[in-house]
Amino acid sequence: MSDRPPRILLADDEQSIQTLLSYPLQKDGYEVVRASDGREALARFGEQAFDLVVLDVMMPRMDGLEVCRRLRAESPVPIIMLTAKAEEIDKVLGLELGADDYITKPFSMREFRSRVKATLRRASMAQAAAENGEAPEPLKIHELLVDLDKRSVRVRDQDVQTTFVEFEILAALAQAPGRVFTRDLLLTRIWGDSAYRDPRTIDVHIRHLREKLEQDAKDPEYIFTVRGVGYRFRDSANR
Numbered sequence: 001m002s003d004r005p006p007r008i009l010l011a012d013d014e015q016s017i018q019t020l021l022s023y024p025l026q027k028d029g030y031e032v033v034r035a036s037d038g039r040e041a042l043a044r045f046g047e048q049a050f051d052l053v054v055l056d057v058m059m060p061r062m063d064g065l066e067v068c069r070r071l072r073a074e075s076p077v078p079i080i081m082l083t084a085k086a087e088e089i090d091k092v093l094g095l096e097l098g099a100d101d102y103i104t105k106p107f108s109m110r111e112f113r114s115r116v117k118a119t120l121r122r123a124s125m126a127q128a129a130a131e132n133g134e135a136p137e138p139l140k141i142h143e144l145l146v147d148l149d150k151r152s153v154r155v156r157d158q159d160v161q162t163t164f165v166e167f168e169i170l171a172a173l174a175q176a177p178g179r180v181f182t183r184d185l186l187l188t189r190i191w192g193d194s195a196y197r198d199p200r201t202i203d204v205h206i207r208h209l210r211e212k213l214e215q216d217a218k219d220p221e222y223i224f225t226v227r228g229v230g231y232r233f234r235d236s237a238n239r
Contacts (some may be wrong), residue, residue, distance in 0.1 A: 006120050007031045007049065011041035012056040012082065021054070024113055030120075038062025042070060052120055056082045057094065065093050072098030077152070078119045078164045092127065095204040100165040102201075118191040123164065139174050141234065144213060144222060146174050153213075160212050161163070165190060169205055170213075172221060178235030180226045206231055 008030050012018050015036075022032045033042035033050070039061045045053065055064035060063060068079055081094035081102040094102050103115055138147040145154040151167055153160040162170065168190045173181060181189075183199035191197065210217040224232050 003217065005029050005031045006051040006124075007033065008116070009033050009035065009041060009044055009050045009053045011035040011038065011054065011059060011064065013037055013059045014056075017056070019108075021112065024109055025116065028113065028117070030116075031038055035223065038043070038067040041067050045071060045075075050077055051123060052116065053077055053079045054082065054116070055079060055099075058084070065097055068094060068099050069097045076164050076167075078123050079114060080119060090142075095201065096208075098163045100163060101197070115191075122168065122190060139173060141177070142221065144174075146170060148175075154214075155213050161211070162212065163205075166205055166209050166212075170209055170223075173231065173233035177233045180232045182230040185230070202231075 001028045007132045008025060009051045010018060010021060010025070010032055011034075012021070013036050018034050022034065025032050033044050033048075035044050035235040037060045041053075041055065041059075055067055057064040059067075064081060068081065071077065071079060076104075077206070078101075079099045082105060083094065083102055084105050101115060101119060103112060122209055138145055138149070138183070147157075148151070148171055153162055153167065153170065169186060172186060172189045173179075186202050187197050187199065206223060208218055210223055213222055222234050224234065
């Protein structure tokens with residue numbers, strides 16, 4: 001992020017929700033750009049740089065899931081989805097399409113502000129580390145190359161596109177080969193705490209990483225499940 005305040009794109013078709021969410025964000029020092037439907041959200045995103053996008057799933061003209069899919073095709077910007085409590089399928093679809101987090105309605109303003117702050121803080125820390133040259137040397141594991149400075153991933157000489165959260169999870173695991181991470185620990189490493197978050201979110205991101213990195217996601221070479229506990233990264237050339 002630059003010297004300007006973090007800029008958030010807030011897309012929701014309900015004016016009352018926009019006002020309710022915009023006020024605390026602006027009070028926290030963020031710049032908020034509003035959009036009332038999916039097409040407007042895409043238009044606003046194309047006009048300037050954003051540090052975070054908050055998308056309601058149910059919007060006219062183009063829903064939040066399609067907006068998420070299109071944004072993720074061109075940008076790694078962190079995305080938080082807003083979903084109704086009964087729409088469990090939308091949470092899964094949002095993560096499938098590359099969303100980094102989701103918040104279930106109804107939610108408290110404290111929860112919303114916590115999620116936004118945590119996501120922006122993590123993104124800011126990652127960028128600051130890269131700009132200051134603090135990132136370690138690229139990690140080379142078998143046929144996988146993880147460049148922490150450039151936030152890039154290559155496997156079998158092919159570039160791999162990851163979302164913000166996918167990269168953070170991969171980096172955490174790869175920097176501690178052999179260590180077992182619980183889901184709650186990964187949630188804390190990525191967002192600063194595990195409050196308000198469903199540990200199953202980690203499972204979805206792990207599955208996506210396996211689909212992108214492994215030749216056979218059912219017989220992984222890099223990310224292993226430790227049943228009843230969590231996940232670990234291969235600790236040697238022989239796993």
